[in-house]
Every structure is written in C-alpha cells, then in structure tokens.
Amino acid sequence: MRGFKHLLCTLILTSLAVVSQGTFAQGIPSKPKNIIILFADGTAGTQFEFGRYSSQTLRNQSFAVTDIVMGKGQLQLMRTESANALITDSAAAASAMSTGYKVNNGAISITPDGSRPKTLLEVAKAKGMRIGLISTAPIYDASPAAFSVHAKNRRDYEIIVNQYVDLSPDVLMGGGQNYFLPKANGGKREDSKNIVEVFKEKGYQYASTPDQLEGISSSKILGLFSAEDIDFEIDRDPKEMPSLAQMVSTSLRALSTTHNTKQKSGASFILFAENENTDSAGHQNDVAALMRDLWAFDDAVKVALEFQIKNPDTLIIVTGDHETGGFSPTYSANPPQLKQIEAFKISFGKFSEKFKSKVKEGASEKELDRFLTELLKENYLGLELDEDLRKKMISQSQLSPNFNPLPFLAQAIAKQTGFYWGTSGHTSEPIIVGAIGPGAELFKGYGDNTDFARKLKQLIQGK
Numbered sequence: 001m002r003g004f005k006h007l008l009c010t011l012i013l014t015s016l017a018v019v020s021q022g023t024f025a026q027g028i029p030s031k032p033k034n035i036i037i038l039f040a041d042g043t044a045g046t047q048f049e050f051g052r053y054s055s056q057t058l059r060n061q062s063f064a065v066t067d068i069v070m071g072k073g074q075l076q077l078m079r080t081e082s083a084n085a086l087i088t089d090s091a092a093a094a095s096a097m098s099t100g101y102k103v104n105n106g107a108i109s110i111t112p113d114g115s116r117p118k119t120l121l122e123v124a125k126a127k128g129m130r131i132g133l134i135s136t137a138p139i140y141d142a143s144p145a146a147f148s149v150h151a152k153n154r155r156d157y158e159i160i161v162n163q164y165v166d167l168s169p170d171v172l173m174g175g176g177q178n179y180f181l182p183k184a185n186g187g188k189r190e191d192s193k194n195i196v197e198v199f200k201e202k203g204y205q206y207a208s209t210p211d212q213l214e215g216i217s218s219s220k221i222l223g224l225f226s227a228e229d230i231d232f233e234i235d236r237d238p239k240e241m242p243s244l245a246q247m248v249s250t251s252l253r254a255l256s257t258t259h260n261t262k263q264k265s266g267a268s269f270i271l272f273a274e275n276e277n278t279d280s281a282g283h284q285n286d287v288a289a290l291m292r293d294l295w296a297f298d299d300a301v302k303v304a305l306e307f308q309i310k311n312p313d314t315l316i317i318v319t320g321d322h323e324t325g326g327f328s329p330t331y332s333a334n335p336p337q338l339k340q341i342e343a344f345k346i347s348f349g350k351f352s353e354k355f356k357s358k359v360k361e362g363a364s365e366k367e368l369d370r371f372l373t374e375l376l377k378e379n380y381l382g383l384e385l386d387e388d389l390r391k392k393m394i395s396q397s398q399l400s401p402n403f404n405p406l407p408f409l410a411q412a413i414a415k416q417t418g419f420y421w422g423t424s425g426h427t428s429e430p431i432i433v434g435a436i437g438p439g440a441e442l443f444k445g446y447g448d449n450t451d452f453a454r455k456l457k458q459l460i461q462g463k
Contacts, residue, residue, distance in 0.1 A: 326422025
C-alpha cells in the first residue's frame with residue numbers, strides 16, 4: 001500500500017469530487033454502481049474517536065474512518081432500540097438496518113408478527129447485483145446473517161448456513177468452518193452434509209489459509225479461516241488467518257470482475273464487511289484488543305477507499321450496530337498510558353485461556369500466584385495488580401475452574417491507564433453512519449436504524 005500521506009491527499013481530492021457530483025435531478029439522490037458497507041460491530045463515537053487518537057499518537061497515521069469517510073463525506077446518527085427492548089442485540093440491530101423493520105432481540109430479519117421482509121442482500125441480488133459477505137466472526141453470526149437471510153433465532157446456525165447455499169453470495173468469507181462441516185469431518189452439523197463441498201460443486205473456489213486466499217482467481221469465493229471466530233488482531237497469526245483488509249481486498253477484486261457469461265464484466269455489487277472483534281473486545285472490556293482491531297478495521301476502510309479512487313461510482317459506508325461496553329476514557333488517559341497499552345501482547349481471551357489452564361492443572365494458590373506474576377510480566381508489561389484484586393483472582397479461581405478472571409484484569413488496567421468501562425453489555429448510545437460517494441447525501445441528520453435499510457434500498461432500486 002502506498003504511503004498514507006500520499007493516499008490521504010489523493011482520497012480527499014477524489015472524495016470531494018465524488019461528493020460534489022450532485023444528483024441526477026433535484027431531490028433524487030445520485031445512484032451508486034457499487035456499495036461497500038464497512039461494519040465495526042459494537043462501535044459508536046467514543047470507539048471511533050479512540051481509534052483516531054491512538055492511531056495518530058502511536059502509529060503516526062491518520063484514521064481514514066474519521067478523517068476521510070466521516071470528515072469529508074456525510075454523517076448521520078441513528079438510534080438503536082429493538083422491537084422489544086431499549087437495548088438492542090446485534091441480531092435485532094442488523095435486522096433493522098437490513099430490512100427497515102424492527103425485530104425482537106435474537107431474531108434474524110423476522111418481525112414479531114412472523115413476516116420476513118426482504119434483506120438488503122436479497123433486494124440487491126434481485127436487482128442483478130453481485131453480493132458479498134465478510135466477517136471476522138463465524139460467517140453465520142448475527143450481523144452477516146441478518147443482512148442476508150432469515151431465522152427465528154440467531155443461534156439457528158445450521159438453518160442460516162443452509163440459506164446461504166440457496167442465496168449463493170458471490171463472496172462468503174470469515175470464520176465458522178464448524179457449521180459448514182458434518183461431525184464426521186470435525187464439524188458440528190447434525191446432518192451429513194459437507195457444505196464446503198456443496199459450494200465447490202456450485203463453482204466456488206475455497207480458501208482456508210491466507211496463502212490460499214492470495215491465490216484466489218475465481219469470481220466466486222468461499223473462505224473459512226477458523227472453526228469459529230477469527231482471532232483478535234492482537235492475537236492473530238498472519239500465517240493462519242487473514243486480516244480484514246486482506247479479505248476486503250480479495251473480495252473487491254472478485255466482485256468487480258466476473259467469469260459468468262450471463263453477467264456483464266464489471267457488474268455492480270454490494271459488499272458487507274464486518275469486524276466483529278471490536279464488539280467482543282467491548283464485552284470483555286479489553287482496551288488493547290479494541291485498539292488494534294480499530295486499526296485493523298481502518299486498514300480495511302483504506303482498501304475500500306483505494307478501490308473508490310479507481311471506481312468513483314462506489315458508495316462507501318462506515319458504521320456499527322450498537323455501542324458495547326460503555327467505553328469511557330478519562331482525563332488520565334494520555335499518550336504514556338496509550339504506550340503502555342500498545343505494549344500489551346495478548347487479548348484478555350488468551351490470558352483467560354492460559355490462566356484457566358493452569359487452574360485446571362490443579363495448581364496450588366502459591367503456584368498460581370507465581371504463574372500469574374509471570375503471565376503478567378510476559379504479556380502485560382508494567383501492569384500491577386492491587387493486592388486485593390490478586391487475592392480475589394487466585395482464591396475465587398480455586399473455588400471454581402469456570403471462574404472468569406477478566407473483570408479483575410480490566411479493573412487493574414482501567415485504574416492504571418484511565419480507560420474505563422461502564423458495562424460488559426450493550427448500551428443505548430446512538431451509532432454513527434459515515435458515507436462518502438454517490439448517494440452519500442442521504443445519510444445525514446438524526447433518525448432510526450431502520451432508515452439505514454430504507455435509504456440503501458432506495459439507492460439499489462432507484463426509487
């Protein structure tokens with residue numbers, strides 16, 4: 001990738017030109033050929049501002065999400081309540097943003113009365129557009145599922161995957177091998193179907209490693225890179241799992257070309273690309289994992305913006321579905337504290353795995369205390385646990401092998417760095433939608449998350 005300062009100047013000039021294209025007629029929005037939705041699950045304004053400040057301070061890089069998409073394009077706030085609760089879950093939020101209708105928490109694009117309004121990708125495919133889904137979560141997880149198919153419950157993974165076979169997205173990429181494979185092949189499917197082979201028979205090229213992804217030559221791709229979630233960026237082995245930016249880059253190349261004689265070369269497309277790890281980091285109150293996944297998300301946004309330079313008829317949208325964690329940086333959250341966080345080597349999830357493994361070995365309190373000291377020194381340099389937190393972590397772990405040590409770790413980091421959290425769940429903070437390119441003029445003001453679907457369907461259907 002070119003130096004970002006050069007890219008920034010080029011993108012600003014290009015984006016201003018794109019935004020100033022105007023409309024086909026007064027009151028009618030410009031119609032994009034392509035739509036790229038970059039979705040950072042669990043993020044709102046606080047997280048995006050943290051991404052901007054930390055990227056500028058630690059990476060000496062501008063943050064494309066805020067500085068280009070939101071800064072040079074259009075900006076909108078959206079409320080997020082579901083049909084049955086003030087606080088939404090990912091399934092209900094994504095369903096509203098996909099269909100334009102409120103659903104109950106846990107439902108995948110099925111309304112409380114049982115109706116199944118068309119999802120965004122169903123509408124796009126009906127209009128002849130090519131469609132793609134990417135997630136760092138299992139690809140059958142709530143957000144990608146809600147943007148494409150229907151299920152009474154977000155846990156109906158096998159039903160969701162079966163619908164993917166019928167919908168046949170041109171690109172399907174992320175984690176979640178387990179519900180594509182039968183138990184006989186190490187998966188979790190109750191039937192005997194090998195869905196990977198089903199997709200191959202339909203003409204898809206399959207990739208399960210970054211090297212295989214780089215070698216993709218087909219315009220139809222199935223990529224599954226882990227049994228469940230793709231690792232947090234702070235933990236990710238680049239030889240084992242691709243970055244979100246790599247998946248977006250390959251997807252854009254595949255979606256913008258076709259070997260299908262029934263479609264014109266360069267057919268229009270819509271791509272939904274999600275970083276779900278930003279949400280998981282919020283649930284775990286893991287500020288170091290959040291920071292690096294915000295950077296990884298921004299790297300994917302830069303890939304999309306580079307594509308837009310060559311294809312100015314592309315609309316880019318950056319958004320999330322809800323805020324997670326009640327993230328609350330304070331006055332004491334300054335560059336020295338950021339540098340300390342940057343030095344942390346593993347996510348809370350990896351820490352928990354290591355700590356619980358030692359507990360299950362039957363380690364005594366003294367052995368566990370020594371192991372905890374070594375674990376922190378190796379992976380969280382400079383972090384000190386108050387004696388009361390240390391004692392609670394060790395004593396409670398002895399009482400239950402399922403004890404969760406993460407809240408104690410989060411408390412220690414918050415106290416030492418000034419990056420606090422209000423909850424381990426979701427909040428009602430409005431989400432931000434940033435849009436740049438033809439059609440972006442629709443995304444402004446304050447409204448409901450159902451407006452997101454209505455506006456995109458208007459652009460897709462030309463109404």
